[in-house]
Amino acid sequence: xxxxxxxxxxxxxxxxxxxxxxxxxxxxxxxxxxxxxxxxxxxxxxxxxxxxxxxxxxxxxxxxxxxxxxxxxxxxxxxxxxxxxxxxxxxxxxxxxxxxxxxxxxxxxxxxxxxxxx
Numbered sequence: 001x002x003x004x005x006x007x008x009x010x011x012x013x014x015x016x017x018x019x020x021x022x023x024x025x026x027x028x029x030x031x032x033x034x035x036x037x038x039x040x041x042x043x044x045x046x047x048x049x050x051x052x053x054x055x056x057x058x059x060x061x062x063x064x065x066x067x068x069x070x071x072x073x074x075x076x077x078x079x080x081x082x083x084x085x086x087x088x089x090x091x092x093x094x095x096x097x098x099x100x101x102x103x104x105x106x107x108x109x110x111x112x113x114x115x116x117x118x
Contacts, residue, residue, distance in 0.1 A: 034084055035081070036084050039079055039080055039082065039084075040080050042076075042080075043077060043078075043079040043081070045076070047073050047076035047077060047080070049072055049073075050069045050070060050073025050075070052069065053065060053068055053069020053070075053073075054066050054069035054073065057069055
């Protein structure tokens with residue numbers, strides 16, 4: 001069933017509005033921080049080790065082992081969810097500045113713009 005003229009105009013207006021807002025979202029500053037796969041793995045391992053410490057503390061009825069296990073678990077969670085420092089700060093000072101790499105969304109937006117222009 002084809003759309004009526006009014007529905008088509010409304011759809012076109014919504015698309016223009018969405019494209020304008022989408023560009024704002026895609027270009028939002030993320031301050032160069034991202035999660036590290038290495039931190040996630042080490043954090044998960046610490047979490048599992050801490051959970052084992054809690055279980056060992058309960059099984060042996062020694063409270064301090066359970067408390068140490070809890071602290072290790074908490075440290076693992078904090079390590080896993082802590083973002084890396086800015087990627088700009090990690091580059092050596094003597095290196096020439098590289099052009100910023102395009103993100104997946106930037107590439108998809110470029111493809112969309114090219115398709116709409118054809």
